[in-house]
Amino acid sequence: MSSPTPLTKVLIYGGKTGWIGGKMAVLLKENGVEFVLADARCENRADVAAELDSVKPSHVFMAAGITGRPNIDWCEDHMPETIRTNVIGTLNLADLCNERGIHCTVYATGCIFKYDDAHPLGSGVGFTEDDVPNFDESFYSKTKGYMEPMLRCYPTCLILRVRMPISDDLSHRNFITKIVKYERVVNIPNSMTVLTEMLPASLAMAKKGLTGVYNFCNPGVISHNECLDLYTKYIDPTYKYMNFTLEEQSKILKAGRSNNELDSTKLMRDMPEGIVINDIKTAVELCMQRMQKNLTEEYGPLPDSLPKEVRKN
Template identity: 55%
Template sequence: MNNTQGKEIFLIWGGESWIASLLYDLLHTTQGHDGDAVVHKTVIRMENREAVLDELDRVKPTHVLNCAGVTGRPNVDWCEDHRDDTLRSNVIGTLNLTDCCFVRGIHCTVFATGCLYTYDAAHPLGSGIGFTEDDPANFSDSFYSFTKAHTETLLKPYANTLILRLRMPVSDDLHPRSFLTKITRYDRVVDIPNSHTMLHDLLPCAILLARHQETGVFNFTNPGAISHNEVLALYKRYIAPDFLWENFSLEEQAKVIKAGRSNCELNVNKLVRKMDEFGVGRVPEIHEAYELCFARMAAEMYQKSTSFGTFSHTRSNGDDGM
């Protein structure tokens, strides 16, 4: 490729999808790289081996960032009724793309999920004891999580692959895919502490991990856990003073959803240690991270002369995010 000798070349799988777009934008700023990288994105179907290999040979990336796959719309219940599509993308496609990268000697980062666990006797709710990268998955009450757990197991032997477990990702705006936007639109929410991924904090970490050729599994959330009510209380304080919400129990939630929802806290000591090695500032604890997120959001809204508390809230049944 012209004018790329010696440069890093990132190829983002997922096209115009939410996290793919954020990574694409980030890689065009000094926060993402030192100006020495070339960035491409693609919408090639991951399960089409010939097309994937052709795309890799055309772009000749040094790094592939895989943001493709299905989580279901409006939520993971979709996967229960579209199991063939879910398998084709989340299992066959992800494995094929990873294998093609391995064959071509390309580092591959897979943006995966941490919705593989549910609180248990060894990791009680509210205990602060998080599941580590080595703990076997103990949650399979949704087809989405079931496929993701098995795919992760199959990906682990690949020596070129980095697996990042996101949970309930949140952006600095009210994007429809952001966990924050979702819960502000639900009729009712369960109030359970969970680990969350603040994309402002963690996407730069993903790029650093990829650039350093890190491999294996990383729990990819902010430290700690935060409840839905705590999130909505902060949203009300910073963004929408008139906002109101209602709670319901897990038993009540089960009556209006098709698939169970993962609720858990992840241990992120491995990620924090690695960021320390890289000399990166600390990853903020999730309560602090939400406060900082809402402060940035409020400042942006003020700058755009947007009135607080004027959002339209279209309600729907609850979901836990990725």
């Protein structure tokens, strides 16, 4: 942990077009924190350096990155573009912030692990912050696996391993919105990140001056089926889904998908006072309750008024 620097001005990369960056901008505004949405592209080192020197932020939030559209399979056919942003861009920003003594929070990923003999499915034994990534079956995850050991070298950098992020809106990035539109899903328990709870936690962690790697997920695991059952309970009682196996799933995907449990011990131990983080099953149910309220207020009685974002066809 570095010495805390008063959080007076934040520069957000990925704030203009990114999902998490945009949510952080809203959160900062609600908390009365001055912030600037970055213009420079992270891979352009000279532009980033000039922007940092012009804005003079006390803290930087790095939420820019390529995950691909409609999913990470895109990265398999766009490797240089993926490296340019996810590796070169992130390292540029971390390096330039370190040179200037600026605290830099990187919203990274925990999709760099898969269940193995030491961390079996259903065992409750999660990967810790010290474990070496063991999943590289997608190019996206491979680049993220490259990044983490290098980011650890920067004493001003906070690296947050986000997984399967969930929100109470209908963003196409929302894990719930994604799986609702699938015809079939795998039923595997995973660590996940409910943004409504976790993004305020990241702000508190930056204020506290925490650095290094953290598993940035709600404690525990939840399965795809459990998520969809809660969706059926609160949003659409008519919704139906089917399961398929990992082997069947692999036939329709270009790249593999990470399934794992991340240990939350370090996160909960170091969490600043006053921050509430629920276990994942409670957090997802509360999220669905908020989504029900939000959708009803915006669109009218559910499920008949559900917008196209959550319809399969």
